[in-house]
Amino acid sequence: xxxxxxxxxxxxxxxxxxxxxxxxxxxxxxxxxxxxxxxxxxxxxxxxxxxxxxxxxxxxxxxxxxxxxxxxxxxxxxxxxxxxxxxxxxxxxxxxxxxxxxxxxxxxxxxxxxxxxxxxxxxxxxxxxxxxxxxxxxxxxxxxxxxxxxxxxxxxxxxxxxxxxxxxxxxxxxxxxxxxxxxxxxxxxxxxxxxxxxxxxxxxxxxxxxxxxxxxxxxxxxxxxxxxxxxxxxxxxxxxxxxxxxxxxxxxxxxxxxxxxxxxxxxxxxxxxxxxxxxxxxxxxxxxxxxxxxxxxxxxxxxxxxxxxxxxxxxxxxxxxxxxxxxxxxxxxxxxxxxxxxxxxxxxxxxxxxxxxxxxxxxxxxxxxxxxxxxxxxxxxxxxxxxxxxxxxxxxxxxxxxxxxxxxxxxxxxxxxxxxxxxxxxxxxxxxxxxxxxxxxxxxxxxxxxxxxxxxxxxxxxxxxxxxxxxxxxxxxxxxxxxxxxxxxxxxxxxxxxxxxxxxxxxxxxxxxxxxxxxxxxxxxxxxxxxxxxxxxxxxxxxxxxxxxxxxxxxxxxxxxxxxxxxxxxxxxxxxxxxxxxxxxxxxxxxxxxxxxx
Amino acid sequence: xxxxxxxxxxxxxxxxxxxxxxxxxxxxxxxxxxxxxxxxxxxxxxxxxxxxxxxxxxxxxxxxxxxxxxxxxxxxxxxxxxxxxxxxxxxxxxxxxxxxxxxxxxxxxxxxxxxxxxxxxxxxxxxxxxxxxxxxxxxxxxxxxxxxxxxxxxxxxxxxxxxxxxxxxxxxxxxxxxxxxxxxxxxxxxxxxxxxxxxxxxxxxxxxxxxxxxxxxxxxxxxxxxxxxxxxxxxxxxxxxxxxxxxxxxxxxxxxxxxxxxxxxxxxxxxxxxxxxxxxxxxxxxxxxxxxxxxxxxxxxxxxxxxxxxxxxxxxxxxxxxxxxxxxxxxxxxxxxxxxxxxxxxxxxxxxxxxxxxxxxxxxxxxxxxxxxxxxxxxxxxxxx
Ligand SMILES: Nc1nc2c(ncn2[C@@H]2O[C@H](COP(=O)(O)OP(=O)(O)OP(=O)(O)O)[C@@H](O)[C@H]2O)c(=O)[nH]1
Ligand code: SF4
Ligand SMILES: [Mg+2]
Numbered sequence: 003x004x005x006x007x008x009x010x011x012x013x014x015x016x017x018x019x020x021x022x023x024x025x026x027x028x029x030x031x032x033x034x035x036x037x038x039x040x041x042x043x044x045x046x047x048x049x050x051x052x053x054x055x056x057x058x059x060x061x062x063x064x065x066x067x068x069x070x071x072x073x074x075x076x077x078x079x080x081x082x083x084x085x086x087x088x089x090x091x092x093x094x095x096x097x098x099x100x101x102x103x104x105x106x107x108x109x110x111x112x113x114x115x116x117x118x119x120x121x122x123x124x125x126x127x128x129x130x131x132x133x134x135x136x137x138x139x140x141x142x143x144x145x146x147x148x149x150x151x152x153x154x155x156x157x158x159x160x161x162x163x164x165x166x167x168x169x170x171x172x173x174x175x176x177x178x179x180x181x182x183x184x185x186x187x188x189x190x191x192x193x194x195x196x197x198x199x200x201x202x203x204x205x206x207x208x209x210x211x212x213x214x215x216x217x218x219x220x221x222x223x224x225x226x227x228x229x230x231x232x233x234x235x236x237x238x239x240x241x242x243x244x245x246x247x248x249x250x251x252x253x254x255x256x257x258x259x260x261x262x263x264x265x266x267x268x269x270x271x272x273x274x275x276x277x278x279x280x281x282x283x284x285x286x287x288x289x290x291x292x293x294x295x296x297x298x299x300x301x302x303x304x305x306x307x308x309x310x311x312x313x314x315x316x317x318x319x320x321x322x323x324x325x326x327x328x329x330x331x332x333x334x335x336x337x338x339x340x341x342x343x344x345x346x347x348x349x350x351x352x353x354x355x356x357x358x359x360x361x362x363x364x365x366x367x368x369x370x371x372x373x374x375x376x377x378x379x380x381x382x383x384x385x386x387x388x389x390x391x392x393x394x395x396x397x398x399x400x401x402x403x404x405x406x407x408x409x410x411x412x413x414x415x416x417x418x419x420x421x422x423x424x425x426x427x428x429x430x431x432x433x434x435x436x437x438x439x440x441x442x443x444x445x446x447x448x449x450x451x452x453x454x455x456x457x458x459x460x461x462x463x464x465x466x467x468x469x470x471x472x473x474x475x476x477x478x479x480x481x482x483x484x485x486x487x488x489x490x491x492x493x494x495x496x497x498x499x500x501x502x503x504x505x506x507x508x509x510x511x512x513x514x515x516x517x518x519x520x521x522x523x524x525x526x527x528x529x530x531x532x533x534x535x536x537x538x539x540x541x542x543x544x545x546x547x548x549x550x551x552x553x554x555x556x557x558x559x560x561x562x563x564x565x566x567x568x569x570x571x572x573x574x575x576x577x578x579x580x581x582x583x584x585x586x587x588x589x590x591x592x593x594x595x596x597x598x599x600x
Numbered sequence: 601x602x603x604x605x606x607x608x609x610x611x612x613x614x615x616x617x618x619x620x621x622x623x624x625x626x627x628x629x630x631x632x633x634x635x636x637x638x639x640x641x642x643x644x645x646x647x648x649x650x651x652x653x654x655x656x657x658x659x660x661x662x663x664x665x666x667x668x669x670x671x672x673x674x675x676x677x678x679x680x681x682x683x684x685x686x687x688x689x690x691x692x693x694x695x696x697x698x699x700x701x702x703x704x705x706x707x708x709x710x711x712x713x714x715x716x717x718x719x720x721x722x723x724x725x726x727x728x729x730x731x732x733x734x735x736x737x738x739x740x741x742x743x744x745x746x747x748x749x750x751x752x753x754x755x756x757x758x759x760x761x762x763x764x765x766x767x768x769x770x771x772x773x774x775x776x777x778x779x780x781x782x783x784x785x786x787x788x789x790x791x792x793x794x795x796x797x798x799x800x801x802x803x804x805x806x807x808x809x810x811x812x813x814x815x816x817x818x819x820x821x822x823x824x825x826x827x828x829x830x831x832x833x834x835x836x837x838x839x840x841x842x843x844x845x846x847x848x849x850x851x852x853x854x855x856x857x858x859x860x861x862x863x864x865x866x867x868x869x870x871x872x873x874x875x876x877x878x879x880x881x882x883x884x885x886x887x888x889x890x891x892x893x894x895x896x897x898x899x900x901x902x903x904x905x906x907x908x909x910x911x912x913x914x915x916x917x918x919x920x921x922x923x924x925x926x927x928x929x930x931x932x933x934x935x936x937x938x939x940x941x942x943x944x945x946x947x948x949x950x951x952x953x954x955x956x957x958x959x960x961x962x963x964x965x966x967x968x969x970x971x972x973x974x975x976x977x978x979x980x981x982x983x984x985x
Contacts, residue, residue, distance in 0.1 A: 526956060548978075549830040549974060549975075550827075550829045550974050551974070551975050551978055555800075555851055556868070556927070557864065557867050558875055558880065558881035558883075559880075559890065561881075561888070561927070562881075562888060565919060565926070568922060568926060568981065569919075569922070572922075572981065575981060
């Protein structure tokens with residue numbers, strides 16, 4: 003049997019995980035120079051456009067060590083952004099070790115620590131790697147000190163590298179084979195394989211990513227999915243090597259994929275255990291912790307006859323994004339849809355984009371909300387994360403919203419601006435610490451609701467990208483909450499209603515009115531947009547009717563061009579929602595959520 | 601919907617002369633300000649004529665015969681020497697056949713005309729002149745980057761009339777920052793003294809990529825806004841109709857039905873047309889193709905004997921319908937009621953458009969009103985439920 007090492011690369015966002023993976027892949031000769039592109043594992047368009055990793059990616063490399071032994075290295079590149087931490091924790095369940103990357107100039111950051119804890123929870127071997135040592139601003143000594151003090155690891159064991167320039171790559175590989183233990187040899191036991199990811203392929207059915215802990219599995223085997231007992235016949239197993247590379251078998255210790263013609267998407271649960279139908283294991287593997295969504299929003303198909311296709315797409319999408327949770331919901335303006343829970347705002351944005359791109363679903367998403375608590379006069383207690391279920395205000399005795407402890411680390415020069423932002427966002431009880439000389443750590447108590455809109459974007463803007471932000475939920479606190487409705491020509495657009503603190507209602511109302519004014523195209527009548535609490539109008543804007551199109555000539559060359567424009571507009575029109583006789587484009591629903599660019 | 605039997609109608613021939621004295625700031629036609637390549641271009645056009653003309657291959661045989669219009673457009677065709685023009689006309693007659701009295705138009709600019717040249721043009725059988733005046737206010741002309749003065753334009757009109765042309769069209773542009781309604785009216789008044797048979801009045805557009813378009817993007821010039829644009833449009837339409845012109849297409853006016861541009865209507869009705877020269881478009885029975893937008897490439901390809909076509913498209917039924925719809929709704933003749941599908945959404949949309957005064961129905965046709973013309977680009981979308 004080949005010698006195997008299973009490890010993940012984990013780090014704070016942008017510390018260079020995917021770039022290190024590139025170097026390891028190139029070192030193994032898995033791609034030639036022509037096929038190669040930067041961050042090759044970031045194969046989704048959204049990842050490439052945004053320059054961040056969203057999905058964990060597995061790739062198996064062969065490596066011949068200095069001592070001449072050949073290893074199968076199973077590498078998992080993980081995302082750094084906190085919203086995708088569920089991807090990291092699932093990747094860790096199939097590894098024996100991790101490379102914990104730290105950017106030599108930025109040093110230890112919030113997600114460095116969060117990911118370190120996750121790796122410790124799985125009792126994995128941790129190899130600290132200091133990356134980007136080529137940067138002029140690299141401060142290796144500072145990072146080493148942080149590794150010792152903040153991470154509690156031995157900085158003498160840290161490997162130094164520059165993924166960009168390719169220095170130290172061999173040292174990284176040697177550390178992997180020398181320090182990370184091989185997986186346990188359990189091939190003779192009954193099959194137990196953990197499903198940690200999956201995706202749907204229209205031709206092959208569900209393709210399962212799994213880590214085999216015990217036993218082995220081959221094409222032809224009858225496997226059982228333990229969650230519902232469904233039995234399927236294995237068609238193909240193999241490794242990911244940037245493409246699917248079929249193998250005669252997957253044995254204990256390996257990470258790979260399995261295809262068994264599973265067309266019933268519901269059979270596959272991420273975290274479930276695969277075993278043999280004839281010789282099953284008794285107990286399922288531990289699986290994963292439940293996801294705890296913090297942000298909620300409803301999604302609706304743009305046209306209601308696309309609801310069944312949305313149902314189908316969500317089910318398939320969820321295979322590939324276990325962090326999404328959803329249940330049925332409905333709205334007067336938008337029809338049937340789903341209430342979804344997300345790990346954060348970026349997660350929400352990505353779900354929307356992927357549903358559109360990969361499943362061709364044109365959807366509308368409502369303003370994100372947190373979970374609010376209401377006590378009514380009759381003693382009932384309600385938890386509400388959907389403005390539709392906001393109770394009748396005269397019945398409310400008391401309302402409360404979740405608060406977080408927000409931790410912001412910034413270079414000192416931004417302190418004033420950040421303080422101001424936090425106070426605007428109802429931050430209180432500021433505490434200041436100086437973890438290193440040049441950096442300030444500010445902690446605030448803040449309502450989570452203030453963070454789910456555009457807080458992070460604003461923070462990034464005012465700190466020019468240098469601010470890092472992390473939070474933990476602390477408790478529910480009493481709060482004066484109201485429900486703000488948006489009316490378009492007098493009709494309430496229920497999908498735009500939000501629950502908000504009374505002091506912040508007017509500002510939000512103004513923002514929505516402005517945004518809608520920008521996004522709703524002019525009609526040939528006047529459109530009034532209003533924000534209202536109960537019957538009281540608190541903000542308004544109007545869209546004046548259009549009077550004149552601009553194109554005046556149309557000869558030989560113009561005809562095709564103009565038709566193409568019309569075709570595009572026609573398509574756009576299909577994506578409009580009618581509220582009364584006003585056509586509201588999907589972009590309007592999206593834009594009300596976007597950060598202001600001040 | 602159907603204009604498709606139109607492929608049996610007489611086709612139109614267009615020749616693109618891509619040379620100008622200098623580039624106007626608003627222009628997005630393909631033309632260049634250097635004239636050194638005129639001889640090679642002329643040779644190339646003659647070769648291209650041969651490709652479609654008498655000894656053409658099977659591909660185009662029988663498509664383009666009996667033209668009843670020829671349009672020398674540009675660019676500035678009158679920049680060509682008398683000899684070059686003669687050679688061009690001679691080749692056209694050599695390779696193609698024409699109906700008995702074809703409409704033959706040449707586009708001209710005021711600063712490329714002389715009495716002698718006009719005489720020559722008439723002798724070549726060219727019977728219609730389309731003169732690019734744009735404005736009779738020197739400030740407007742400067743804003744547009746025209747190389748002639750208002751005075752030169754008036755002189756040119758006098759000369760054209762004096763040479764005996766009985767079919768003159770004048771191009772004008774309105775809606776400039778430098779212009780107000782009174783100034784525009786002065787231009788119109790002066791032009792009307794010549795009683796041109798035809799007028800094209802275009803609203804200024806800022807095309808991306810043109811100098812004016814870039815100046816607008818950079819905030820150096822502005823559009824006058826849709827409120828004023830609408831006012832200019834309505835004013836022009838009313839004024840010229842009162843003066844006896846037919847407002848037969850959004851931007852076009854004619855003194856009588858028979859004086860509407862025979863050639864331009866082919867573009868709007870899916871009638872076949874053959875476009876020669878760089879960037880020219882052609883259409884035949886549902887297929888449209890267009891030439892490369894470069895004199896150099898155009899000449900190179902033809903020198904190798906290759907058709908200088910850049911690309912082509914075969915229109916689907918839906919696309920033909922959409923084009924008929926939008927092109928029809930830009931003309932006073934409108935579209936045939938029967939051409940609209942029986943979609944129930946349609947009748948609702950139609951009723952709404954009648955109610956708001958955008959179209960009226962007469963003689964079984966849906967005809968845009970003046971108010972409808974204002975939003976002609978959006979009318980087709982209103983039919984798309
Ligand atoms: N100078 C320098 N830049 C590096 C190095 N490694 C990565 N980078 C740059 O850092 C940026 C982020 O790199 P990625 O590899 O995408 O970072 P990541 O950790 O995978 O980011 P996420 O997946 O989004 O968490 C890119 O612009 C890389 O080119 C390095 O060693 N030196
Ligand atoms: S003269 Fe006509 S074709 Fe030439 S640049 Fe001016 S507008 Fe364009
Ligand atoms: Mg990455």
